[in-house]
Amino acid sequence: MTVDPRRTALALGRFGLGARPGDLASAEPIRDALRREVLAGAVAVPSGPDLEAAPTLLSALRAEEQARKLAREGAPEASLPEGPPAPPIQERAYRAEVAARLALAQGAPIGFAERLVWFWANHFTVSVARGPRLRVSAGAFEREAIRPHVFGRFRDLLLAAATHPAMLIYLDNVASVGPNSPAGQRRQKGLNENLGREILELHTLGAGGGYGQDDVTALARILTGWSLTREGNAEGLPGATAFRRGEHEPGAVTLLGRTYLDVGPEQLRLALADLAAHPATARHVALRLARHFVADDPPPALVARLAQTFLDQDGDLARVSLALVEAPEAWDPVQRKVRSPQEFMVAAMRGLGLAADPRVVMAGLASLGQPYWAAAAPNGYPDEAGAWAAPEGLRARLDLAARAGQLAAGTDPLALADAVLGPLATDETRTALRRAESRAQGIALLLMAPEFQRR
Amino acid sequence: MSDHADLCETHPSRRRILGTAGALFAWSAIPRTATAAPGARDARLVVVVLRGALDGLSAVAPLGDPAYADLRPGIALTRDGPGAALPLDGFFALHPALPTFARLYAARQALVVHACATGYRERSHFDGQDVLESGQPGPGHTASGWLNRLVAALPAGEGIAPRTALGVGVVPPLILRGPAPVLGWAPPRMPRASDELARRVLALYEAGDPALAASLARGLDVDALAKGRPKEGGPKEAGGLRGLAEGAARLVAADDGPRIAALALDGWDTHANEGGATGRLAGLLGGLDGVFSAFAEVLAPRWADTAILVVTEFGRTARVNGTTGTDHGTGTVAFLLGGAVRGGRVLADWPGLAPARLYQGRDLAPTTDLRAVAKGLAADLFGLSPAVLGRSVFPGTEALRPVGGLVV
Numbered sequence: 001m002t003v004d005p006r007r008t009a010l011a012l013g014r015f016g017l018g019a020r021p022g023d024l025a026s027a028e029p030i031r032d033a034l035r036r037e038v039l040a041g042a043v044a045v046p047s048g049p050d051l052e053a054a055p056t057l058l059s060a061l062r063a064e065e066q067a068r069k070l071a072r073e074g075a076p077e078a079s080l081p082e083g084p085p086a087p088p089i090q091e092r093a094y095r096a097e098v099a100a101r102l103a104l105a106q107g108a109p110i111g112f113a114e115r116l117v118w119f120w121a122n123h124f125t126v127s128v129a130r131g132p133r134l135r136v137s138a139g140a141f142e143r144e145a146i147r148p149h150v151f152g153r154f155r156d157l158l159l160a161a162a163t164h165p166a167m168l169i170y171l172d173n174v175a176s177v178g179p180n181s182p183a184g185q186r187r188q189k190g191l192n193e194n195l196g197r198e199i200l201e202l203h204t205l206g207a208g209g210g211y212g213q214d215d216v217t218a219l220a221r222i223l224t225g226w227s228l229t230r231e232g233n234a235e236g237l238p239g240a241t242a243f244r245r246g247e248h249e250p251g252a253v254t255l256l257g258r259t260y261l262d263v264g265p266e267q268l269r270l271a272l273a274d275l276a277a278h279p280a281t282a283r284h285v286a287l288r289l290a291r292h293f294v295a296d297d298p299p300p301a302l303v304a305r306l307a308q309t310f311l312d313q314d315g316d317l318a319r320v321s322l323a324l325v326e327a328p329e330a331w332d333p334v335q336r337k338v339r340s341p342q343e344f345m346v347a348a349m350r351g352l353g354l355a356a357d358p359r360v361v362m363a364g365l366a367s368l369g370q371p372y373w374a375a376a377a378p379n380g381y382p383d384e385a386g387a388w389a390a391p392e393g394l395r396a397r398l399d400l401a402a403r404a405g406q407l408a409a410g411t412d413p414l415a416l417a418d419a420v421l422g423p424l425a426t427d428e429t430r431t432a433l434r435r436a437e438s439r440a441q442g443i444a445l446l447l448m449a450p451e452f453q454r455r
Numbered sequence: 456m457s458d459h460a461d462l463c464e465t466h467p468s469r470r471r472i473l474g475t476a477g478a479l480f481a482w483s484a485i486p487r488t489a490t491a492a493p494g495a496r497d498a499r500l501v502v503v504v505l506r507g508a509l510d511g512l513s514a515v516a517p518l519g520d521p522a523y524a525d526l527r528p529g530i531a532l533t534r535d536g537p538g539a540a541l542p543l544d545g546f547f548a549l550h551p552a553l554p555t556f557a558r559l560y561a562a563r564q565a566l567v568v569h570a571c572a573t574g575y576r577e578r579s580h581f582d583g584q585d586v587l588e589s590g591q592p593g594p595g596h597t598a599s600g601w602l603n604r605l606v607a608a609l610p611a612g613e614g615i616a617p618r619t620a621l622g623v624g625v626v627p628p629l630i631l632r633g634p635a636p637v638l639g640w641a642p643p644r645m646p647r648a649s650d651e652l653a654r655r656v657l658a659l660y661e662a663g664d665p666a667l668a669a670s671l672a673r674g675l676d677v678d679a680l681a682k683g684r685p686k687e688g689g690p691k692e693a694g695g696l697r698g699l700a701e702g703a704a705r706l707v708a709a710d711d712g713p714r715i716a717a718l719a720l721d722g723w724d725t726h727a728n729e730g731g732a733t734g735r736l737a738g739l740l741g742g743l744d745g746v747f748s749a750f751a752e753v754l755a756p757r758w759a760d761t762a763i764l765v766v767t768e769f770g771r772t773a774r775v776n777g778t779t780g781t782d783h784g785t786g787t788v789a790f791l792l793g794g795a796v797r798g799g800r801v802l803a804d805w806p807g808l809a810p811a812r813l814y815q816g817r818d819l820a821p822t823t824d825l826r827a828v829a830k831g832l833a834a835d836l837f838g839l840s841p842a843v844l845g846r847s848v849f850p851g852t853e854a855l856r857p858v859g860g861l862v863v
Binding site: 216379382394400441444445448 | 645671674721722728
């Protein structure tokens with residue numbers, strides 16, 4: 001089988017994290033390589049000394065906050081540690097998590113699995129913008145709830161995401177109590193429908209997926225009791241997910257016409273499994289996947305096929321991912337998608353072979369409006385050119401490209417164009433690079449070229 | 456890149472804001488009205504979108520409603536004591552975190568519209584925001600926003616650059632997206648690329664990618680507009696929300712600056728531990744009050760011709776939920792302030808909070824259509840006809856009469 005370098009270059013941007021020098025010379029047809037990545041089923045595990053389990057991180061945060069409170073409240077005899085104060089745990093954890101992701105992104109041969117991790121982490125958004133407890137645990141959420149299931153079953157991904165401590169905190173389920181449960185009666189507490197609503201609207205059926213306010217309330221009832229282990233509890237580390245019977249709303253609940261008996265934690269598992277298998281969920285997930293990888297307004301036939309695969313294969317995400325790679329529509333030679341800020345920064349890093357200082361990348365992503373796990377709302381970051389190719393967004397990319405050009409001024413722009421764009425580079429781009437006043441300017445032009453900005 | 460950690464500014468102040476009020480955008484437009492007919496008002500309109508659903512019953516509390524306090528144990532405002540609400544009239548009182556608004560209200564430059572809502576009656580934030588910002592009767596129409604169509608509908612002036620829109624923030628909100636061109640501006644966070652590089656990139660786009668070319672051109676236009684302005688609001692200046700509001704206000708205040716702007720603030724989704732006179736919502740309202748104060752200060756020379764409209768996608772449940780917060784609801788408040796506003800009033804056809812009066816037994820019932828308020832404002836400020844407003848700015852609202860008398 002012959003290798004078409006144009007398809008290789010196209011696919012490295014569309015499905016992967018962007019070409020590194022040498023990648024376009026690969027002897028393996030790119031679709032085979034993508035299939036191989038999916039069938040291997042391996043999703044890299046970020047590593048590093050500060051990458052602890054979510055309950056450990058949440059406990060450490062609590063301990064630090066208590067220690068700071070004590071120090072503030074006096075105790076002048078408490079000796080202050082020497083030197084400048086260490087950054088708080090949530091900052092240390094967040095930076096370590098981002099640094100680990102950047103290392104993975106730099107080293108991934110193609111990066112399809114990483115791109116899927118980004119996609120699913122955005123589908124099940126938790127946001128560090130919410131405060132320290134999310135800042136300390138958002139990376140752990142991605143490691144513990146998303147990565148293990150990217151090539152697994154959607155229902156397992158859904159259950160893992162919905163019941164992870166970070167999600168329970170982010171969408172307020174930790175405090176939601178069945179009004180007729182013992183705890184609800186005793187403490188005059190009740191429902192909080194935030195998580196129930198967003199599971200239906202964002203994670204599964206989608207808006208217009210045929211549910212009503214009664215279903216939101218029903219799922220919120222089913223979710224009551226799903227909270228975190230409290231301090232001083234023998235059950236486990238504080239901050240771990242726990243199903244608290246005494247806070248769970250008793251009785252059967254009807255959701256989307258089906259009745260779920262109060263059988264303890266199984267009630268949620270059954271309800272989520274049914275939601276995961278719902279045709280509206282298949283359509284919703286298919287549309288989002290196609291929109292992310294192919295086009296802002298993806299071909300309906302592609303969406304329908306992905307949805308059918310989702311249903312036929314019982315939500316097997318490896319099969320759905322393969323269906324995407326096999327779809328002719330996904331190989332449209334026109335680069336319709338504008339790279340998100342995250343995709344742009346990582347592609348630039350990989351193309352230039354820069355060992356990125358995570359602080360610099362984090363500042364760059366902040367200036368472009370897409371820091372890791374920091375969406376403004378539970379619907380995650382947008383996935384369309386209207387948001388990312390906006391005037392100020394492009395202006396900020398230009399500033400970043402100029403900076404990157406200065407950092408990589410030892411690189412020859414035309415050689416780099418051959419290495420990372422190959423046949424995608426247009427004559428106009430090559431001419432512009434040839435006429436550049438300096439190497440730095442040439443590199444910046446290459447990074448801003450339409451073939452690099454799009455995928 | 457490891458030796459260059461200092462090259463990009465990091466902004467703890469902005470991060471802090473992201474942690475509380477969420478991300479911010481401000482966009483604005485330059486209609487061709489700068490050379491409107493002699494004697495015609497050269498009006499400024501700023502729209503502030505509060506994303507996440509503001510609890511109108513806490514922002515402007517109906518203390519005179521007998522059901523109010525019982526619905527909201529733990530978060531209800533009070534007439535007396537520490538953190539007492541600021542009286543507006545005998546019935547309504549303002550949240551104590553809004554002193555600037557209270558001052559403007561006393562000066563008859565601010566008014567409240569209560570028990571209002573768009574035409575949307577479901578409870579999804581994202582659909583609700585789409586309806587609020589698109590100005591369409593229902594969700595699913597995200598091609599353009601009503602403020603953009605308002606700009607497009609303004610009568611063309613003479614001797615001024617083509618209609619453009621200008622924005623602060625890197626992602627444009629839907630309310631200003633659409634056919635009328637949109638520029639962008641954000642507080643600079645890193646050194647700007649050279650003009651020469653910008654010119655070359657633009658030329659490359661013009662050769663093969665018209666969409667990117669149009670967008671970048673508008674991003675660059677703002678630099679030209681900002682040139683010659685006092686170098687304020689830079690990365691080392693007042694950060695966060697206030698800095699952003701000041702930067703946007705400065706552009707809006709300029710003679711050749713934009714006349715229409717929008718600013719979006721996130722984080723109003725107070726499902727848990729909402730707080731009363733103090734707490735989570737109080738903090739958010741305090742930030743909003745700071746935005747009011749920044750606009751009032753910086754726009755002082757234009758204040759008599761300025762109106763600021765503050766809107767949110769829907770309200771929150773009348774009853775406090777099980778976690779001392781409130782869930783998604785329906786009716787809520789809108790704020791209107793500025794020297795051009797006929798203020799000192801609460802506009803409300805009050806539906807009451809008795810159980811039978813609540814919408815679906817849970818929410819403040821909406822009695823005023825927010826679009827009627829926006830239409831009234833647009834008609835009085837810019838002289839747009841009811842036909843245009845009902846057809847292209849807020850499609851399908853031909854039968855909805857604009858609220859009159861909002862403007863001095």
